[in-house]
Amino acid sequence: MKKVTQTFFDERILVTKHTALGRITIDHPRAIGALDRSMVEAFAHALEGLAVDTDVDTLLLDATDERGFCSGGDLRRLHGQITAGDLAGVDGFFRAEYRLNAAIAAFPHPVVAFANGVTMGGGVGLACHAPVRIVTETSRLAMPETRIGFTPDVGGTLLLANAPGHVGEYLALTSAEMDAADAIYAGFADHLVRGEDLGAVRDALETRADPSTPGELILLFDETPEPSALASARGWIDDAFSRGSVPEIRARLTELAEQADDGATHDLGAHTPAAALALLEQRPPLALAITLESVRRSRETNDLRxxxxxxxxxxxxxxxxxxxxxxxxRAHMIDKDRAPRWTLATDAEVTPALVAEAFDHKVTPLFP
Known part of the structure; x- marks a missing residue:
């Protein structure tokens, strides 16, 4: 079969068919694949078409930008919609995005995702619900939502809930980034492949004969990752982030930082109690309380929808x-002053009633 690349509805979403491989490619390098509603709907339309295409038995998700697969949602656009009072537009974007996340997980054939480079927020929702998830030496994965005042979404709370021990709570509350080894350890990825080999993997998926399945084929390119720093930190992470509330987590991190004598640690990219404590100090108390509850509720239901x-x-x-x-x-993406003024400044101001209100909010179901 001749390789044919097309665009449907949005020129930033490319759809290719070659032999039995369908491919959806994000072509938005100006913003590392940042998603808006048009892109999401085009992606969903392509997915629907490939799902019923009898010539296709495998799907590849990738991007043209070597810096990353997808940096998440277009937050500048979202900010503009909210401040303009366009709640219908905001609602439409999130409904389309979350339904797309579910559709990727339910795709009838194997899905391979290249989560190379920056893969965060909405990018995690596109890549990490696939059954075969590839990272490279440049991969940086995160659910960074608490950093900007809200809570992990796109099915991320389920991925976080299923991470080993209480690593999910740690990643969710701090918005800490994962490298390739961390992503594999935390259950966000399956295989490490060198970036220079991704093209060969694509070619092999198009022309494969033996081994016949994508998972077996990718094992031919699989590299052994370095030891995960998250795995090394698992002891203190479980100790602190298993606590029942955000104040209890903070208190235990303070004790652990003092015991380790690493209170002077200023590298916020390090997996240490002191660094975790410093990151929590930057996050809004309300988002932390809701995020902790959200991850734990997802652990109980253990269902993506x-x-x-x-x-x-x-x-x-x-x-x-x-x-x-x-x-x-505003603080991180618009004005970039890095000085957000949160509504509630302390954990004590976050009441159980306010958290309950968030979980009881009335909306039209995504999946009636």
Missing amino acids: AALEQEYRLMMWYVETQPDMVEGI
Whole structure:
């Protein structure tokens, strides 16, 4: 079969068919694949078409930008919609995005995702629900939502809930980044492949004969990752982040930092108690409390659609009732002063009733 590349509805989403391989490629290098509603809907349309295409038995998700697969949602656009009062537009984006996340997980054939470079937020939602997830030496994965005032979404709370021990709570609350080894350890990825070999993997998926399955084929390119720093930190992470509340987590991190005598650690990229404590000090107390509860509820249900329904409810609660998300985007993406002014300044101001209100917010279900 001749290789044919097309665009449907949005020129930033490319669709290619060659032999039995379907391929959806994000072509938005100006913003490392940042997603808006048009891109999401085009991606979903392509996915629907390939799902019923009898010539296709494998799907590849990748991007043209070597810097990363997808940096997440287009937060500048989201900020503009919220401040302009376009709640219908915001709702439409999140409904389309979360349904797309579920559709990728339910795709009837094997899905291979290249989570190389920057793969964060919405990028995790596209790549990490696939059954075969490839990272490279440049991969940087994260659910960075608490950094800008809200909570992990795109099914991320389920991925976080299923990470070893309480690593998920640590990653969710701090918004800490993962390299390739960490992503594999935490369950966000399956294989490490050298970046220079991704083209060969694509070619092999198009022309494969033996081994016949994508998973077996990728083992031919699989590299052994370096030891995961997350795995090395697992002891203190489980100790602190298994606690029942954000104040208890902070208190235990303070004790662990003092015991380790690493209170002078200023590298916020390090997996240490002192660095974790410093990161929590930068996050809004309300988002931390809701995020902790969200990850733990997703662990109990252990169902992607249930996680997405919960995340959608929380996201619209933030959009409709809370200024923190707009303020976080302003401080980090618009004005870039890195000085957000959170609504609630301390854990003590976050009441159980307010957290319950977020989880009880009324929305139209994503999956009726």
